[in-house]
Amino acid sequence: MSNRLRVAYLERCIGCYQCALACARVNEKVLSVDRTSIKVRTVGGYEGAFVVVVCRGCLDPPCVPACPIEGAIRSRTKGGGVLVNRKICDSSKCNQECVEACPIPGAIHVDPDLHNAIVCRQCGICTKFCPTGVLIMEEPKSGF
Numbered sequence: 288m289s290n291r292l293r294v295a296y297l298e299r300c301i302g303c304y305q306c307a308l309a310c311a312r313v314n315e316k317v318l319s320v321d322r323t324s325i326k327v328r329t330v331g332g333y334e335g336a337f338v339v340v341v342c343r344g345c346l347d348p349p350c351v352p353a354c355p356i357e358g359a360i361r362s363r364t365k366g367g368g369v370l371v372n373r374k375i376c377d378s379s380k381c382n383q384e385c386v387e388a389c390p391i392p393g394a395i396h397v398d399p400d401l402h403n404a405i406v407c408r409q410c411g412i413c414t415k416f417c418p419t420g421v422l423i424m425e426e427p428k429s430g431f
Contacts, residue, residue, distance in 0.1 A: 290424040291344030291367045291409045299419040300337035302327055306413035306422060313412045315405075324407040326393055339421060340393040342407035344368035346427055350395060350406070353388030355381045360404065367427045368409040378402045 304320055304327055311323035320326075326340040344367035351369060354360045359376040360369050378397040385404050389395045395406045411424040 290411065291427050292341060292407060292411065292413070293343070293423050293425050294339045294341065294421060295423040295425075296419070296421050297337070297339060300327065300339060300421045301419055302329065302337045303418065305416045305418060306339070309416035310407075310413050314408060314410065322398055322405065324394075324405050325413055326396075340391065341413075342368065342389075342394045342409070343391055344407070344409050344427065345390070349388040349390065350385040353384040355384060360385055360406075363409060366409075369406055370408065371404045371406055373401070373403045376403045378404065 307320050307323040307325045307327055308318060310325050311317055311319050314324065315322045324341060328338050328340065329335045330338050346367045348362060348367070348369050351360050351362055356375055356377065359372055361372070362368070363370050379402045383397055386395045386397065395404055397403065398405055414422045414424055
């Protein structure tokens, strides 16, 4: 069974964006917080806490059947998560049903230039770059 990403120690997040930048660099081949599958946001303004928004690797992902373009999004493995086939995923041909079906608001978003869904691949690269150990890879237990 494959491991999946978990936001384990959110209270440690310092908002450095290293996880997001590592994800974008490795998976998207760009250095951008806009083209990454992990988002770091503040809640409550500049002095508020941080929130990490990322796909939780659902074992039975609702985004897969919600996608009207056959094969554009598929389950990654029985361990949870999804993969996007960027050759056929085209948000200009649908109403971004995958985004709406996701139980984690913002975990799936659409690249406005490429018109592809961006979602975590559960590769774990972000865990290697987080200096405070907020993120971990673990064996899935159930649900999401």
